[in-house]
Amino acid sequence: MKATINDVAKRAGVSMKTVSRVLNKEPNVAVKTRERVTAIARELNYTPNFAARGLASSKSYLLALMYDDINPIYVMEIQNGAIDVCREHGYHLVLEPVKTPIVSWSNPKAHEDLTAELETRLKGLAVDGVILTPPLCDSQTVLGILKRLNIASVRVGPSQNLTHANNYKYPPAIFMDDKQAAFDVTEALIATGHKDLGFIEGHKNHGSSYLRLEGFKAATEKHNLIVPKSRIVQGDYTFQSGIAAANALLSESGARPTAIFASNDDMAAGVVSVANRLGVNVPSDLSVCGFDDAPIARKMSPQLSSVCQPIYEMGNRAVKLLLARKDDSLPRLQIVDYKLVFRGSTARCLDKE
């Protein structure tokens, strides 16, 4: 039923060691031998046993994707990008959801619990590397555990300690310039005549929330726009929080903002739905812009302007980085491009003053 290396070796008249060399593409094998062995392996329908291989080499050919399930679409895209590279290299991807304690540093117990749980899960599995998505990639707790367990990792979309990545003692990272992107969006809004802007922040645990807010503030300041505190509302990246934020922004007594920049697309969708309910037309009365260019951006009407983030690409590169960490062929700190996409939800501001 199942052929072993031994079977192949005997059949080919060589030693197990040689077969192993061929299988692992090691050098120093005569071309003739190599060919004969590969032929026999195929003939016997040989496939290596993961467990045995893992035991002997303390490698598992398993990569873990650790995520905190706040943004399913984001995770899904990373996952897709990661899996495709895994497949190419014979690796498998296992899912490791983690519930980040709300504010880990103020809650030592939660920190302990998380540590204990992760250790059990990771040590046993012996994955060859883990992909850290936000907000895990900025968690000192998680990073600490990984370091102590000596498990390789890569940070996807981090917002803190970026330069650490250049030091081989820290995990490599791949990120996007959230601040600059938010800055660009805001400037574009301003450039189309908007002066009364509203902003919805993302989840407090996510560093990207702060970066996007900073970009927004930087742009408004540059153009001498005054944004009252009431125009910046806390959200948490969910559609519901977008609704709540929009309610606050749009039912404000006095003037409404003419444009709202939400920190992600789900919240932007919430804004649009509130606007619809209130009879505020998007985009003629209100421009709305999101972030991420999630699938929903194209599926709503009007279609949502957003920032297209190459999430799949990031997942892709993450695995490549993990797999290439022995040689230094890949830069340890990679930045990916974004692109502003303007669709039906934004328009030139018609208010004349």
Next chain:
Amino acid sequence: MKATINDVAKRAGVSMKTVSRVLNKEPNVAVKTRERVTAIARELNYTPNFAARGLASSKSYLLALMYDDINPIYVMEIQNGAIDVCREHGYHLVLEPVKTPIVSWSNPKAHEDLTAELETRLKGLAVDGVILTPPLCDSQTVLGILKRLNIASVRVGPSQNLTHANNYKYPPAIFMDDKQAAFDVTEALIATGHKDLGFIEGHKNHGSSYLRLEGFKAATEKHNLIVPKSRIVQGDYTFQSGIAAANALLSESGARPTAIFASNDDMAAGVVSVANRLGVNVPSDLSVCGFDDAPIARKMSPQLSSVCQPIYEMGNRAVKLLLARKDDSLPRLQIVDYKLVFRGSTARCLDKE
């Protein structure tokens, strides 16, 4: 750094065998001993080595989720449901995307390729079981490979050979009555005065597409409604195909349907967006109903009427079924409930004749 069973055994003053007994919850161990061993294991921070365990017992504590990436949200939900149960039982979930050949039986080469690829992937990994999502759960090719490799599986949302599940020679299954659900939706539409119905079919590879169509037809026939062929349009579960279908249905010369039932929510969203573009008001001019109750149903405006399918629950039960297959505690053929949810996208038909 890493404790082995031996370490625990020595420390506890017992034999490896006993430790093993405790760890695997085997009987015939004194309560006192059991407690001492577990205490020491925790103290030494011991975690079993997956590879070694897998090698010795030919179990991997790995479950695979096989899917064909047509409906990301569906997969994600199954995945979430599955993972939570895995965690409880110390299992891990690995992702195995599969590209189903478009029409496998008419393309023998594709069949061969798929077989070869899957064999390599599955034999090596030695998963303890696989979860099959549509349309894989209806693929004879895939089912055949699994059977030959003697890998346990469970079918989620199958539409063919349901009763096979009762036979222990075939995998157990868990499904929803798509036909009845579609029937109910259609009847509800008819009950609110709609006589001119349009229907958008799902992906050809998915059995659910046919079942939903059948339910639709059964309901219209029961109520003596005539649905011309042009009112039933082929889609493929994507938003884009919903757009195309809606264009066909709504720009028809002559009367438009007053209600459109799309086989899933993404396509329904496509219909709504076309309606918006054409100035057709939803729901006053056109009722739209989807299927699945995906997140987008609540995020669009008007909110979409749909069929709430307990996808998470199905993923959950799937793993339980896989893990419990030794004892016969769980029924091998399980049916889950659905619920019709009517929201803003459907309304009573105002057309008087």
Next chain:
DNA sequence: ACTAAAATTGCAAAAGGTTGCCGCACTCTG
């Protein structure tokens, strides 16, 4: 042709659990 250097190849020990068989020491029943 002759030896040093380089290229191949083989042997056997690990890696960390699981499992089966047997043995021994108890503790209950009746």
Next chain:
DNA sequence: CAGAGTGCGGCAACCTTTTGCAATTTTAGT
């Protein structure tokens, strides 16, 4: 007190592959 049942130890084979080191063959240089 015989016989049954429980709790545990000991040993060792086994699962399949990797790998350090040594042995062997080939190649190259003079």
